[in-house]
Amino acid sequence: MNEQLKCCIVQDLLPSYIEKLTSSETKEAIEAHMKNCQKCRKQYSLMKNINKRKDIHENEEENIEYNHLKKYNKKMSCIKITMSIIIIFIFIIISIITGNYMYKRSILNRIYNNYAELKSLDNYIIMRKTLDVYYNKNEMGASSIKYYYKDGKIKKEVRELSNIEGFKKDISQYSQIKDTPNDITEYYDINNNKTVTIYDSRKEYSEGTQQFNTNKGELFDIQFDTENFNIWFIPYIIQIKNQKYNDMEYYILQYNFGNNSEYKQIWVNKKTLNIERAIEVGEKYYRESIYEIIKDATTDNDLLIPSLEDYKNVTEK
Numbered sequence: 001m002n003e004q005l006k007c008c009i010v011q012d013l014l015p016s017y018i019e020k021l022t023s024s025e026t027k028e029a030i031e032a033h034m035k036n037c038q039k040c041r042k043q044y045s046l047m048k049n050i051n052k053r054k055d056i057h058e059n060e061e062e063n064i065e066y067n068h069l070k071k072y073n074k075k076m077s078c079i080k081i082t083m084s085i086i087i088i089f090i091f092i093i094i095s096i097i098t099g100n101y102m103y104k105r106s107i108l109n110r111i112y113n114n115y116a117e118l119k120s121l122d123n124y125i126i127m128r129k130t131l132d133v134y135y136n137k138n139e140m141g142a143s144s145i146k147y148y149y150k151d152g153k154i155k156k157e158v159r160e161l162s163n164i165e166g167f168k169k170d171i172s173q174y175s176q177i178k179d180t181p182n183d184i185t186e187y188y189d190i191n192n193n194k195t196v197t198i199y200d201s202r203k204e205y206s207e208g209t210q211q212f213n214t215n216k217g218e219l220f221d222i223q224f225d226t227e228n229f230n231i232w233f234i235p236y237i238i239q240i241k242n243q244k245y246n247d248m249e250y251y252i253l254q255y256n257f258g259n260n261s262e263y264k265q266i267w268v269n270k271k272t273l274n275i276e277r278a279i280e281v282g283e284k285y286y287r288e289s290i291y292e293i294i295k296d297a298t299t300d301n302d303l304l305i306p307s308l309e310d311y312k313n314v315t316e317k
Ligand SMILES: [Zn+2]
Pocket: 006, 007, 008, 010, 033, 037, 038, 039, 040
């Protein structure tokens, strides 16, 4: 092979030589030529530098791409972590809400079931004492209702209360109002809807028929409204607190209305699951009722209509 390659041929081969793609013979010939040719040596170092820079540049581009990917991955894992936290947070909140709902639901169900059982009784007494306080008039009144029930016969006694012990509210600062003659005794028979109403202080009575109190257990519905406890959303709108009062443990069911200073409270004895107290606080009034349920306490004598010889019949015909 001709040792003396022409410069133009050498320079044409330089790219392959730099990339180390030439045969060993060509390689030797190029190197031999460059030993004696400054022009080609110069060209070689120039091309090599360009190549190097190109490599660096490519590397840089790769680096940029790599950094970009890294940033993207970082961002993605950031989003993943945030999403996980949000999902866990939502899960916890749902658990709390569900747990709270189930807790209230189970208490309400137990009370509801207790009253379903009470409604099936054939003999009982329900007593209710009610205190009314009117803040704007600085007045109060108190009355009692007592229901006797035995085998479909009912006696209802409504009385003014002079003894007002047992209420939670301190009423010493209120003047009492006594403008309603609360001395009514009514006798019902749910089998024939016949009623006799006696107004004791007026020495009057009336006879008639009526369409309510015609079902067994209806007296409990009138007094306690426990049917509402069965509604699915009730646990969402009431609060249940635990309270000790007079050495007894109570569930206090509270429902707020109006502005939040107005509320209704129902106090349920934890042991018997009976409602023993109801409090309603309005803007201008306070109403508190105390309840007592006594099983198997009504006698036939309680339901006997007394002699009305001295009473005037005021039945409207
Ligand atoms: Zn040359």
